Amino acid sequence: MARLLTDHLLSVLIFLPAAAAAALAFFPGRAKGAIRGFTLAVTAAGLLLAVWLLAAFRPDAGFQFNEWAPWISYFNIHWFVGMDGISLLMVLLTNFLMPVVILSSTRFITEHVKAYHIAFLLLQTGMLGSFLALDFFLFYIFWEVMLIPMYFIIGVWGGKQRVYAAVKFFIFTAVGSFLMFLAILWMVAQRYSATGGLDFAIFSYYPSGLAAASQVWPFLAFTLAFAIKVPMFPFHTWLPDAHTEAPAGGSIILAGVLLKLGAYGMLRFSIPMFPAALAQFLPWLVGLSLVGILYGAWVCFAQDDLKKLIAYSSVSHLGFVTLGLFALTPASVSGAVLQMVNHGLSTGALFLLVGVLYERRHTRMMADFGGLAKTLPVTTALFLVVALSSIGLPGLNGFWGEFLILVGTFQAHPWTAAVAASGVIFSAVYLLTAVRRVFFGPVTHEENTGLADLDLRELICAAALLVPIVWIGVYPKFLLDRITPAIEHTLSIVKGLMP
Amino acid sequence: MNPGILSTELVLMAGGFLLLLLQAFAPRLKPLFAPAAILTFLGALAALTLKPSGLHLWGTWEVNGLTRFFTVFFLLGGALAVFFGAYVLRRDGMERGEHYALLLWGTVGMLLMVSTRHLLLIFVGLELLSVVLYLLVATYRRTEVAVEAALKYFLLGSFASAVTLFGMAWYFGMAGHLMLAPPPPPLPKLMGMAYVLLCAGFAFKMALVPFHAWAPDVYQGSPSSVTPWLATLPKMAALVVLVRILQTLPPPLFLGILAAAAVVTMFTGNLLAFVQQDTKRMLAWSGVAHMGYILIGLAAATPEATKSVFVYAVAYALTTLTAFAVLGALTRGEHEPHFISDLAGAGFRHPVPALVLTLCMASLAGIPPLVGFAGKFYLFYAAVEAGRTGLAVLGILNTILSLYFYIRVIYTLYMKPAPVEPLPDTTGGPYRVGLGLAGLLIVFLGLAPAPLFEAASRAFDAMVTYYVR
Structure with missing residues (x-):
């Protein structure tokens, strides 16, 4: 039994939530407490499993915990999963955020509780599978499996414009992924006509071996799918709607993990598979990342809606991530991967605290708040710390990601890095302005006087998020050591082949 | 002749007749009609194992992987359609043995279409299927939309069948026989016309543009006891014929x-x-x-x-x-x-x-x-x-x-x-x-x-x- 578990750690990790979702289907819908407790226990078990993997992970051993078994032998498709440093971080992030999300939803979600938890568990299986799949077909299946639960989370438990936001989210994401699907088929078919063998293993396409001219279309298809997910400017328009309308838990997972899948996909597919096309489009990708950083920040200045502000700040912060990826230096890519985690934690925490405010006042407009520091001192303190981490204050996690990205980018594109650095300043301006408008100044609304501060449950959620925020800020080397070999390996594939 | 080669079809035909007789002489057994029809489908599936592989009846009757593949799906799909249809019919008080008999016989029509390369047999199958479909759509004969749908379907469908029959005649004139086979090269010019006409009837059943106009009206008008079957399996049967025709062409x-x-x-x-x-x-x-x-x-x-x-x-x-x-x-x-x-x-x-x-x-x-x-x-x-x-x-x-x-x-x-x-x-x-x-x-x-x-x-x-x- 123990052997079965240790040999199939990743399978267990991936399917634990799906199995729990299947079990939840048999719970009576009225047993809300039992449903919440069960889901919390399962996600906590998932976190423990992820920590176990972290402990057992050897940084210089490449892909590990691999599992390989025939699945659809007619097409030579396999159940092929494995974990390197990059996927390790993503898995940790996912399984860390899940219990927080479940715990934080207790009061906010009162209708269709069972369906809500089933959706989140299925979503978790999709996310983990996407991060761990090493077979094209498998990856695509998990990638799409995420779509429907998230669509439901936004559309059923969201705000007033939820149906519009959910449909927009669905269509944007699906457009990208269907084109990626075709690109996968095309690459496999090309390989088949060249070698006579069907091969769906992702490694076999490191690099794809296509001629430079024929790399362009599959590269664009993959990159579009991921650029929509990240989202890169100008494919970001679904994000503010989805974030604003989604329930707090949905926003946390959306910002925390789903957006990371776009960046992860770029690092796993676009960059190592198509070096020639990458070189050709690199100026565009770097440029769009830069535009995303600045545009996202500027739009934040104009926001009155706190949730929308955080959504646009995600566009800006993920601009940093893609900038780091496409600068293609070891430092910048490491920074980008670290920043993926950082953004997940900081923005997740911001959405959590906005959710706390929304539960109390049922508004997200900054003008409706003001002077909350007097009534909600703990919330204010936590929000301030998280905002500072998002801005990139040294000593908190955000600093290391942005610092490494900028240093690495400076080596490759000095001027770009210089302009991008202004994005850090802008983020300080809009986030601190928001903090001032919401928490400081005089109390302008009667309703804001009698609010209750964080209860124990909310405090646990927020404090849980603060632990890694501070830990990474103080000691980023622990995580960086784990991702560096994987990043160097990826870059070594690309560097020799780029013209 | 080994009767085993027609085992599936015989079971289905017999089941249909039995249900028709029961409706006439023992209507009290009505609750048993649907289970009987499902059993007939499953019995036909069992009878499929009796069919010896090969070409039978002077080369006109095929029993092979292709016919087995589609027979299995027609029988299982038919059983599923009977199951769902029965509850709809009972809800509306419209349950009659004829409904099940028609479904069984329609399945025979589809089996004829997929089991042969002889155009005449294919046409018999097509017509058997078509007549069954026209009748099924009209089973709710007091529902105006259903009658309208049946009439539309009948008029357009019989026209398409006639065109196909004309194509068959043309084919016979050019090829001198009615077996679907690769024409000896070079292909005579007028032969192309035969193929186009031939395909029309099957394109109609599959609702390919421009032979599609009936589909929305008929699906909408036909009762829910029939639509699941009508919209799916006949398309598969027509597809097989179309594929067979195309396979003979360079x-x-x-x-x-x-x-x-x-x-x-x-x-x-x-x-x-x-x-x-x-x-x-x-x-x-x-x-x-x-x-x-x-x-x-x-x-x-x-x-x-x-x-x-x-x-x-x-x-x-x-x-x-x-x-x-x-x-x-x-x-x-x-x-x-x-x-x-x-x-x-x-x-x-x-x-x-x-x-x-x-x-x-x-x-x-x-x-x-x-x-x-x-x-x-x-x-x-x-x-x-x-x-x-x-x-x-x-x-x-x-x-x-x-x-x-x-x-x-x-x-x-x-x-x-x-x-x-x-x-x-x-x-x-x-x-x-x-x-x-x-x-x-x-x-x-x-x-x-x-x-x-x-x-x-x-x-x-x-x-x-x-x-x-």
């Missing part, structure tokens, strides 16, 4: 026409499904679009592409049959329209039918891990491998177009507030169990499609072997 011929027809059919189906208010009509146009995807596979014309077409047809049939069955449950009655907006709020009120309908919509949209995705995966892979990347791109674009109207059903179910008078679930517990099992099958075949791929592969190999002979 590859470059007709490929341009097929590609054009694929594009036109996909776009027409999807664009018109976009604007539908009635769920049944939407599914009818979606069915048109899906036949367009199938034409991509036919235009790709490689062995892999043809196999993928068989898989795709099965995926389409299973999903669409189940979707129409859900509509049979969630309805205000056969006299009322099935507006998409009526489904509002049904998602949490009727969890099982709503979840199954959601699975069907996702499967039709090609979202994994469902059977519709397995079909699209194979089909588009085969098209790309055959070098028809342009067609595959257009196919994907169409899939994207189709997303909107499929997810519209989903969000209406779960995200729109329920109306004052919410839609009832009219057909009861066993029906829900059936729907749930069909939904599980949609998921299962999506997760483990390999047996389906392999069976389709065997079917194709069997089909081409006889031409190599």
